[in-house]
Amino acid sequence: MSVVRGGGRNRFILGLVLCLGWLSGCAGPVAPSEEASDPGVVRAAATAPTWTVVRAGRLHSLGLQADGTVWAWGRNKYGQLGNNTTTDRLVPVKVTGLTGAVVDIAAGNEHSVAVKADGTVWAWGLNDLGQLGDNTTTTRLKPVKVTGLTGVTAVAAGYRYSLALKTDGTVWAWGDNDSGKLGDGTRVRKLKPVQVVGLTGVAGLSAGFSHSLAFKTDGTVWGWGGNSGGQLGDGTNYYERLTPVQASGLTGVVALTARSVTSFALKSDGTVWAWGLNFGGELGDGTTTNRLTAVQLPGFTHAVALGTGDGANLVATADGTVWSWGGNSNGQLGDGTTATHMTPAPVLALSGAVSLSSGQEHALAVKSNGSLWAWGGNLTGQLGDGFPRQYLSRTASLFTGAKAVAGGEYFSVGLKLDGTVWAWGRNEQGQLGDGTTQDHWAPAQVPGLASVAAVLARDSYALALKTDGTVWAWGGNASGQLGDGTTVSRASPAQVPGLTDVTALAAGEGFVLAVKTDGTVWAWGSNSSGTLGDSTTTSRATPQAVPGLAGVQSVAAGNLFAVALKTDGTLWAWGSNGSGQLGDGSDTYGPPRPTPGLVPGLGGVVSVAAGDSHGVALKSDGTVWAWGDNYRGQLGDGSGYIGRTPVQALGLTGGTAIAAGGSHTLALQSDGTVWAWGYNGNGQLGDGFTDDQLAPAQVPNIIGATAVAAGGYHSFARRSTGAVWGWGDNGEGQLGTGNAGYRVVPYQVTPTP
Secondary structure, eight states: OOBOOOSTTOSSOBOOOOOOSOOOOOOOOOOOOTTOSOTTSOOOOSSOOOEEEEEEOSSEEEEEETTSOEEEEEOOTTSTTOSSSOOOEEEEEEOTTOOSOEEEEEEOSSEEEEEETTSOEEEEEOOTTSTTOSSSOOOEEEEEEOTTOOSEEEEEEOSSEEEEEETTSOEEEEEOOGGGTTOSSSOOOEEEEEEOTTOOSEEEEEEOSSEEEEEETTSOEEEEEEOTTSTTOSSOOOSEEEEEEEOTTOOSEEEEEEOSSEEEEEETTSOEEEEEOOTTSTTSSSSOOOEEEEEEOTTOSSEEEEEEOSSOEEEEETTSEEEEEEOOTTSTTOSSSOOOEEEEEEEEEEEOEEEEEEOSSEEEEEETTSOEEEEEEOTTSTTOSSOOSEEEEEEEOSOOSEEEEEEOSSEEEEEETTSOEEEEEOOTTSTTOSSSOOOEEEEEEOTTOOSEEEEEEETTEEEEEETTSOEEEEEOOTTSTTOSSSOOOEEEEEEOTTOOSEEEEEEOSSEEEEEETTSOEEEEEOOTTSTTOSSSOOOEEEEEEOTTOOSEEEEEEOSSEEEEEETTSOEEEEEOOTTSTTOSOOOTTSOOEEEEEEOTTOOSEEEEEEOSSEEEEEETTSOEEEEEOOTTSTTOSSSOSOEEEEEEOTTOOSEEEEEEOSSEEEEEETTSOEEEEEOOTTSTTOSSSOOOEEEEEEOTTOOSEEEEEEOSSEEEEEETTSOEEEEEEOTTSTTOSSOOSEEEEEEEEOOOO
């Protein structure tokens, strides 16, 4: 969010401050075309652009090219991309209306700033507190000139405010003035630039969340604004400073950066210094001790560039290595993991960076050859690779030759026509079955499994039913759902002991149901809500028969309830009824029912499915019926009210198959079309939007489908050719497209601008 620029060994130094503020609703990204030759490969530009500087905002990115043009990508809710729209962009788009060469850029929380070669400053995006400096609070979708500023050489953008450095060494500020971060001696916001009091001879600056920093030509550091964590480095944690104060003991500084409540400086001798709040080890000194004055970070003697952000603190050294530390939930440290680090570690696959910046979830770099690299989270397309975290419309999966597909919460399993099993997505519990816990975003074969007839996936575990009637399980096992008598997770498939002659399976939240050829049902795993149907709430890690249940042909399992379909077309349910998911009209405030009971009023059922807290039935006449939770419209009756007894989904006849995700429902029609309803926050309804649907709506651009499947927040359709379409959440690579909503290792971004 902030920029620093100075002399010495690093003429182009940049940094990024923590962009605090909770994630709010964002516009849906524009999904790439399915027709890309390989969805796992970033599309290359005809002539690769030469990048010189990158800046990362909270969830958007800016890049300056060698020809002086500015490009932007990622979140655009407030017009911070400057292309006169509010549509998120997955690849760089040119900022509109910036004529003449730009020499510097800055990305704030939700706004952007640029300096032209003529010394004027231009800004765009959110302007609620005057951070655009045009003497208004009007949000701008394209650049507007900042009032009264000339002779500017560099800019910085913080949380709802901006800074500018003039050729005469003075600093000017505008926007939000909470904690006095404008440095004018007040806490009053400014809609146009005011001079920072008493500050001259400045060579570089940085804007944070609530504090600002500058270093002078004499190498000293000065700060103002919030200081509750000691981030001004003056030896105190006095709440705020309304005018600049000198940071104690710092000289020879050539670059710096401010983030939330921490600060960093690079000295001319190549050492890196840090101060401020260190509760989570943010300073990188290996401790959690707050620092009211600067301390030297171990190991850096030849640093040449800085760049920090919400999670990723970045330093480049003279040998070309880039180092990172801090939060890493989205892979923003670039070390191939999502583990947090309190001390610097090398960023993989990246060397020779001349510009570094990081946002709330992502990080960017420009190398000396002008190439652009990105890693970390990609929720709004801020990596610029053209791939969304959520596919709002159907896209081609790399899984082909499919006989069936099953979706877990953040992973998927596929069965090929040759009887082999493949898996992709998240793998923290070994649910991909490859003997590791390494995620992968493209389908990979599960070793050791052949002659498989059916697959299932749920939460973080998977099941396979072989043609010989045996059951194999792998993944998470905290409730004994793998059926091997233990609660130890497995990263490779193992046979469920003592279980043979199985014809059908269902996977619930921590429990499993199996139907045998004799029509009996066997259950194991979690039983806290009576889901094992044995009249107790005692969990079991090995299969046992559900008493009194016979003549069953298939089963379905939700979070805390189970359903069995008998050969006579009736349904029987047991477990929790907190959302009416037993379908018998009884009080939802009553205790769970630990033994099967008839779902009244439903006959002629040929298929059953279960979401988290709703059940779905397909009748022989092609109609679809549902009951239970309906908060998201997953029952499809148009009401949004809980269904204590089954209700008919509106307008559906000719149904041939059903599937239930967490809170959404799919139906396949006899004409090969797919219909969807319920929760759509991740695009799992495939209609191009993220609005919930209370009644069935056709999924566009799908014809000739022969099967459907639903995961927690994603959906699949299979065609007769064995091709698979997927849509919805792809944050963990669960659609099998070869990409995901994050990157744990830097990769070169080469889209066509």
